Structures are given as C-alpha cells and as structure tokens.
Amino acid sequence: MTELAIEARGVERVFVSRKGFFLNEITRTEALRGVDLNVEAGEIFGLLGPNGAGKTTLTKILSTLLLPSKGEAKVLGLDVTKEAAKLRPRMGLVLGGERGLYNRVSARENLRYFADLYGVPVAEREHRIQKVLDRVGLIESADRRVEEYSRGMKQKLHLARGILHEPEILFLDEPTIGLDPKSARETRKLIRGLVTDGVTIFLTTHYMFEAEELCHRLAVLTKGRVVGRDTVAGLRALVGGDRTLEVEGYGFEDAEVEALKRLPGVSKIVSEEFGPRLRLTLRLRTGELRVDAVRALLNSHPELTVRERQTSLEDVYLDLVGDGS
Ligand SMILES: Nc1ncnc2c1ncn2[C@@H]1O[C@H](COP(=O)(O)OP(=O)(O)OP(=O)(O)O)[C@@H](O)[C@H]1O
Ligand SMILES: [Mg+2]
Incomplete structure (x- = not known):
C-alpha cells in the first residue's frame, strides 16, 4: 500500500464573526463542511475551486495554521492539532502576498532569519541560502531590500522561504499568482524538481492548464465540499x-x-x-x-x-x- 502524506476525515471549519456597533450581529460562515482527502507521499495534489470555496482554509488547517472545528487530519502521519509542533519542522507553507516578509532588509537577510528560526545549522546556512536563491531565480536581486521587490519577486522569496528547511511536504496556495509567464513556468519546473527529490506537494490554483500539467491527482472543492477527486482522466470520466x-x-x-x-x-x-x-x-x-x-x-x-x-x-x-x- 502507498504511504499517505495527508489524510483528512470529515474536516469542518466554521468562522464566526461579529459586526455592528455592539458587536451583536453574529455571522457564521461554514467554510469547510466535511472534507475527506487522501494525498499519497511523493505526488503533486491540486485543489481547485471557485473563490470562497475553502481552499485557503483547508491549506491552513493542513499546515497547522488554523484549527478545524470538527474532524481530523494527519500530515506525514502526525495529527495536525495534537502533534503540530512535531509536524511543523517537516513541512513548508507558501501563502504568498505581502505578509510574512521583512521589507526593510534584503532577501538574503530574510532567509538568514528564517534559517535560524527553522534551525538550519549555521555551518550550512549560507550555502543553503545561496542554493534556494538560485533555485527560485533570485540570485541577482538577493541583496536588494525586499521593499524594492515586485510582486512576482516577493512570491519567489516566499517560495525560497518555504523550501529553505528542506521540508518533506510543501503546501502552496496559488504559487504562480502574479508571476509572469516565464517565471510561472520556472516555478512549475521547480515544483516538479522538488517532487523528483521526494517532496510531496499540495497546491491550490485557479489555472486549469497548470493543474493539468502539474498535478497527478486533483480535488474540486465547492462551498466547502469536495465534489470530485481523481486524476484528470478520472475526472473526465466522472463528468x-x-x-x-x-x-x-x-x-x-x-x-x-x-x-x-x-x-x-x-x-x-x-x-x-x-x-x-x-x-x-x-x-x-x-x-x-x-x-x-x-x-x-x-x-x-x-x-x-x-x-x-x-x-x-x-x-x-x-x-x-x-x-x-
Ligand atoms: N478569518 C475569517 N473570518 C471569517 N470568514 C472567513 C475567514 N477566512 C475565510 N473566511 C470565509 O471562509 C470561506 C472560504 O474562504 P477561503 O479563503 O478558504 O476560500 P478560497 O477557496 O481560498 O478562495 P480564493 O479562491 O478566493 O482564494 C469564505 O466564505 C471566506 O469569506
Ligand atoms: Mg484562497
């Protein structure tokens, strides 16, 4: 039997937010309504679905950033709620966007900070940083301050940060958003390269060709529920x-x-x-x-x-x- 890198059973997540002057208007959003998923070790698994379907929420739950309201999930055999501390050093997460980077310093200095945080041995640190900068295509701008970076460059730095500690599983939320076609292609190549090295990839995307080109298997999420889960060929048969x-x-x-x-x-x-x-x-x-x-x-x-x-x-x-x- 193949080893499972992710096993999710009945995962639910409700967001409760308060609005109004007295914060007395309560809205409940059922972002995930019972998600079951298996991801095999060493595969690229893609999660598709419309805006608001729950993709980022599920990615965050699987990567221990958010707790499920119900259900359970294991990543690398570890429970995401009870064994999060053991799991974190073995996984990487790339959410992208503006948050999570230090704008006042260079990419290299950002990576030094994260290398220390992740416990990368000091003797290995500079070599490892150089390697990931090269891998994401940021060598030439590595010593410029991040505030001068374009959106795509920041996305690459997020990716570099995500693979710096050589995780066994990598979660990527829309990894090529904001990248120009050439950079997007290089990123897909990088993702395939990671899989060759034995890394399991869980990614979300809105780009169908990207999903088709990269993913061994896919799930389609709508309104917090999985409505299809298979290979592209299997999904074609399903419809x-x-x-x-x-x-x-x-x-x-x-x-x-x-x-x-x-x-x-x-x-x-x-x-x-x-x-x-x-x-x-x-x-x-x-x-x-x-x-x-x-x-x-x-x-x-x-x-x-x-x-x-x-x-x-x-x-x-x-x-x-x-x-x-
Ligand atoms: N912190 C939060 N508080 C309240 N509601 C939230 C929160 N985060 C997400 N939601 C809601 O949960 C639902 C799922 O959101 P999520 O971000 O997971 O969707 P998504 O599939 O990633 O969408 P997109 O394709 O736009 O990135 C949405 O209705 C969203 O408004
Ligand atoms: Mg999202």
Whole structure:
C-alpha cells in the first residue's frame, strides 16, 4: 500500500464573526463542511475551486495554521492539532502576498532569519541560502531590500522561504499568482524538481492548464465540499467522457436534442445561446460516437458547425462546480 502524506476525515471549519456597533450581529460562515482527502507521499495534489470555496482554509488547517472545528487530519502521519509542533519542522507553507516578509532588509537577510528560526545549522546556512536563491531565480536581486521587490519577486522569496528547511511536504496556495509567464513556468519546473527529490506537494490554483500539467491527482472543492477527486482522466470520466462536441446552429428542435441524447455514447448535453446561434455541448464517452452520426441527424441545418475536441479540465471544472461559482 502507498504511504499517505495527508489524510483528512470529515474536516469542518466554521468562522464566526461579529459586526455592528455592539458587536451583536453574529455571522457564521461554514467554510469547510466535511472534507475527506487522501494525498499519497511523493505526488503533486491540486485543489481547485471557485473563490470562497475553502481552499485557503483547508491549506491552513493542513499546515497547522488554523484549527478545524470538527474532524481530523494527519500530515506525514502526525495529527495536525495534537502533534503540530512535531509536524511543523517537516513541512513548508507558501501563502504568498505581502505578509510574512521583512521589507526593510534584503532577501538574503530574510532567509538568514528564517534559517535560524527553522534551525538550519549555521555551518550550512549560507550555502543553503545561496542554493534556494538560485533555485527560485533570485540570485541577482538577493541583496536588494525586499521593499524594492515586485510582486512576482516577493512570491519567489516566499517560495525560497518555504523550501529553505528542506521540508518533506510543501503546501502552496496559488504559487504562480502574479508571476509572469516565464517565471510561472520556472516555478512549475521547480515544483516538479522538488517532487523528483521526494517532496510531496499540495497546491491550490485557479489555472486549469497548470493543474493539468502539474498535478497527478486533483480535488474540486465547492462551498466547502469536495465534489470530485481523481486524476484528470478520472475526472473526465466522472463528468461523462473524454470527448466534447460543440454543435452550433440557428436553433434546434426539442425533438432533435432528444434524438442527440439517445445517440450511443452521449452522456450529457448542455445548451447555451450565442447571440442568434445556439450551441449544444455534448459530452461523449470515448469512441462510441462518430461525428458523422451527429451531422446526419442534423442534416436539415445547412449552417451547422460541429467541432470536436478533448474534454478539457476547464470543462470538467465547470461541470463539477455548476452553480457553485
Ligand atoms: N478569518 C475569517 N473570518 C471569517 N470568514 C472567513 C475567514 N477566512 C475565510 N473566511 C470565509 O471562509 C470561506 C472560504 O474562504 P477561503 O479563503 O478558504 O476560500 P478560497 O477557496 O481560498 O478562495 P480564493 O479562491 O478566493 O482564494 C469564505 O466564505 C471566506 O469569506
Ligand atoms: Mg484562497
């Protein structure tokens, strides 16, 4: 059996906040409503979901920054609430943003501070810092004050900080947000390099191509619940198939749509209006249906266009998230 790096069971988190003059208006937000997840050691696991779905909340709970209201989670076999102190030195967390860096000093000095905090041996410190600066592509600006850094440079420094103590598992909340395409690509390369070294990666992202390119397995979170959890291929099957057909024309009869639905291999049809035209998106199970059969059925529409493509992760995501966005 493969070793599990993360095991979450029924994780819930409620935020209670008070508003109003007497702080007497209480709002409860159920950010996580019972999340179960397994992440295998050595894999890149991606968490997708709309804004407010609970991705950052879950990332924070798994990395011991926040307590769950209910349920339990183990990371590297350690309970995130009861054994947090043992777990922390073995994991890294990159949340990004403006917080958590010292702006008045250089990147190198920031890393010295964190190296001491993480207990990196002094004899190894400078070498280790040089190595991570190189790895994230910050060598040339390493001695400039962080307040002069661009957003992307700060993101790289966060990443350097996250890997400085050579963690066994790394949590990355939107690791490539704000990075230019070249830097984003280098960051993905760095992430793959870490996995080659045996690090387990748990990341959140809004970029479908990034998830598809990087992640061995994915979970889609909506309103605090996991609505799909598998490989990209498995998720395609979950939403009804590998192939997608887009059929466009100036309106279709209900009977035609019904006939399309009955064709072998068609698992789902969604219709959308595009100005005067109507687009039917058909999800197909691999190989069972030929495009010719669709054309033949709709041969009374001379203006018909039919386009076939592989079902993308974005299609899968939109199907799973539905009205949750
Ligand atoms: N400290 C907090 N106090 C109150 N509510 C919070 C707090 N942190 C998060 N929430 C709420 O919990 C829900 C989940 O937020 P979370 O930040 O986990 O979403 P997310 O999936 O990371 O979204 P995004 O894609 O925008 O980063 C949201 O409704 C949010 O408003
Ligand atoms: Mg977030």
